[in-house]
Amino acid sequence: MAYLELKNVSKLFGPVAAVKDFHFAVAKGAFVSLLGPSGCGKTTTLRMIAGFEMPDAGAITLDGTDITSVPPNRRGTGMVFQAYALFPNMNVRDNVAFGLEVTGHPKQEIEGRVREMLALVRLDDTAKRFPHQLSGGQQQRIALARALAIRPRVLLLDEPLSALDAVVRVALRGEIRRIQLELGITTVYVTHDQEEALSISDRVVVMNQGLIEQAGTPEEIYRQPKTRFVAAFIGTANQLNGVVVDRTQVRFGETMLRAPVPSGLKESSKVVVLVRPESIAIHAAAPTDAHNVLEGTIQTITFLGPITRLGVDIGGTRVVADMAASSRAAFTHTQHVWLSFPPDACQVMAEK
Amino acid sequence: MIPWSRSPHQKISAWLGVVPFLAFCLAFEIVPVLLLLSGSFSDKNGAFSLGNYAKISAPIYVRSFWNSIQLSAITAILGASLGLLFGYAIFRLPAPRVREALIALSDVTTNFAGAPLAFAFIVILGSNGVVTLAFEKYLALKLYPTFSIYSYSGLVLAYLYFQLPLMILLIIPAFAGLRREWWESAHNLGANTIQYWRRIALPILTPSLIAGIVLLFANAFGAYATAWTLGGSNITLATIQIAFTITGEVLHDPGAGDALAVVSLLIMGVCIAIYQFANSRARRWAR
C-alpha cells in the first residue's frame, strides 16, 4: 500500500544523469531517508517529488493519483530547505501563515493554525519576531512549522540540519521525529549524514551516483549491507580481501576465515570479507577457543569516548577493532595482539 | 615589533595615524563647508541675519530649486523604474558572459556624464541630429519644436543616460540577493508568480529600490556640467544659479550664493541619510 511512489524515475542534466531509474515506494505515515554522498542525486529526487524538477522518464504518484505534471503550488507537499529559506521580510507569524493566506483560507482558521504550529515546534512566543532575530535552529523549526501549516500530504526535508551546530543538530533531529510521529505525516528526509539517517528513519534509501544502492530498515542497512559501497558508507567496516575456498571458508592471506559464503559466489573467486570493528575481540595472548584469529601489532590507539578503537597491522592490512574504553589500559602501542571474530559477524561479497 | 598589540596605550597613539588625512579633509572640505553655512546666516558685516535666505526667496531662485527637484525626481523615478526592468532582463540573461559585458557597459556609461555626453546628445537629438532626421524621414514625426535637446525634456533624456546604468548597477546585486529558496518555498506553499512578487520579492527589493531612487535623485540634483553644456543660461537649475554667483554672470551676490548652497546641501543631506538608512535595511536582509 504505497502512498508515495516513484516509478522508474530518471532525471538528466545535460549529459549527466543525476537520478537513474529510481523506483521506490513510501508507505503512508512512514519516515524515509535518502542517504548518500554529496552529488548522488538526493536533492534532485526530492525536488522531483516537490515538482521543482520534471523527471525525464518515469512517473510519480501520490495517494493513487499521478502527480508527475502537477505544478509545485498544487501538489500539497511541504518542503523544508537546508537554510535561510524563511522570508526575511515577514515575521514568524506571517511566514507560518503565508501558505494559508495565498490559498485563501479564512482568517480565523489561519490564526488557529499558526498558534497550533508554533506550539507544535515549541516556539509559541516568537510570533512577532523576524527571521534575523532567531537562531539557526529556531529558524529551521519555524521553517518546519511553515511547511506543516498547509497540512501537506508529504513532508520533504532537504538536509534541514546541515547548517547547524552539532548539539543543535542532534536535538532538532529528535524534535523532527517526534513531530512526524505526532502528526503521522509521510516524510522524505534527505541527508548525507548516516548517523542522522539511521537514528530517525523507518526506512533508509542509500543512493550512489543517481542509483539506489540499497533500501531497508536502519538495522538491515547497518547489519546487512548489500554492496561494498553501502558497507563503506555506513559506519566503519573492515574489508579483508580474500578468495573463496568453499561454502564456509575464505582464505585471507595465510589464514582461513570461517564465514558464510553466499551461493552466488563461486569457489576461488575473489571476495571481500566485511567485519565491523565492534564485532572484533582483542586478546593479549593467542586465544584457543576462538574462530577467525588474526595476529598483528597495534599501530594506533584512538580514544573515542565510550569506546577505544585500536588500529592493528595484520601483515600489511590495517584492521580496526573497538573495545570498551575501560579496558584501554591493557594495551600499549606496538604491542603484539590477536584479533578474533565470530563467523556470523562476517559478510562476504564479490570484490567487484 | 608586533603590528597590533591591543594595549589601550597603543590605541590612543594609533589614532594619530588618522590625523594627516583628517586635517586634509578639514582644510579642504569640512571647514570651508561650515564657513559657507555660517556665511549664509551673516550679513555683510558678519552679524547674524536671515537676509540671505530672504534674498533667495526671489522667484528666480525658487524656480531654480523647483526645476532642479522636478528634473531630479523625474529622472530618478524614470531611471529607477527602467533600471529595475532592464536590470531584471540583464540579470536573468542565461549567458553569464553577455551579462557581465552589459554590467561592464553600465559601469562605463554611468561615468560618461558632463560635456562629452551632452555633446553626444546634441549629435543625435539636436535639430539636425541623426535621430531627429530619422524620426522625420521614417516616422514622419517632427521632434522640433515640441521637443528640444536644449530644453528640460532634452535634459531628462541626457540625464537618463547616466541614471539608468547607475540604477542597473545598484539593483542587480539586490536581484542576486533574492534567494532561490524564497521563490521555491513560496511556490511550494501554494503561491503563484504574482503572489511571490507582491508579497516577497518586491518587499525585499524595496529598500534597495528606495536607496537607488534617492541616490539617483542626489546624482541628478548635484549635476551641473551636462545641463550647462546643453542649455547654458536658458536652463534654470539650482546648481547653475550657484555657479552664477561664482562666475558673476548675473548679479554677483555672495550671500545669496551661500544660502543657495546651504539649501542644496540640506536636500543632498536628506538624500544621503535616506540612502544610508535604506541601505542598512537592505543589508540586514541580505545575510
Place this chain on the structure above:
Amino acid sequence: MKQRPPVLQGLLVALFVAYMILPIIATYTFSIATKWDITLMPEGYTLEWYQTAFDHPYFSITLTNSFIVSIAAVLVGLLFIVPTTYWVHTRVPAAKPLLDLLMILPFGIPAVVLALALIRVYAFPPFARSPFLLISACVIFSMPFMYRPISNSLMAIDVHTLTESALSLGANTLQILIRVIAPNILPGILSGSLLVFATVFAEFTLANLITGASFKTFPILLVEFTRRDGRIAAALSVISFTVAWFASIAILWVSGRGRKPTEEALGAR
C-alpha cells in the same frame, strides 16, 4: 520565476544597448564626417576636424593641464588614502565609521557647492584660482572612488588573519607589508587610481569654477567648442570618450585579475 519569453528579454537588452552606445557611435562618426546635417548618413569622411583641433593653440595646453590635474589627484589621493585605510583597518578599527563617513560626505556635496566653499575660504594668494586648489578639490571630490576598491580589497583579504599567519611563520612587518598585503590589495589600488584618473580627467565643474580661464582644462575647451564649432567639439568629445574607455577597460582588466586569487582561494576551501 517563470521563464520570461526570451523575445521580450532580448528586446529590452537590445534597447538598453542601443540607448547606451548610439550617442557614442554617432559622436565618433560625426567627428570624421565632412557634412552630416541633412542626410541620414554622413556625406563623406575626413580627418580635418582632428587636424584643426590639434592645431588649436589651447589643445595641447589644456590636455597637458588635464593630465597634470588628474595625475596629481591620483598621487595625492594615494598618499592620503592608502596608508590611512590600511592603518584604520589594522590598528584603529574604531575609526572605521569615521572614515566611512568622510568617504560618503563628498557624495552629498555638489561640485558647485564645493567649488563655492573653497573659493570663499581660499580667496588669497597663492591659493586663489590656483591649480593647487583645483587639485585639492579634485582629491576631495574623487576620494570615495579611491577608497572603496582599496577598502574592499583590504576586507576581502582579511588583513588580520593574513598578518597573524605571516607573523607566526616568522615574517617581520616590512616583509608582511611588501610580500603579503601589497600584492593582495594592488588590484584595489590600481582600479581606485584609474577611477580617480578618469573622473578627474572628465571633471568640468570644479575646473571651470575654481581656475577657469587662468588654468584651462580639456573639458573647459570642449564646452567652449560645443558653442563655437560642433566639428571640433566632436573631435574633442571623441578624445574624451576614448580616455574614459581606456580607463574603464584597464579597470575591468585589473579587477578581473584581482578577483582570481580570491576565487581560487574559495574554490580550494
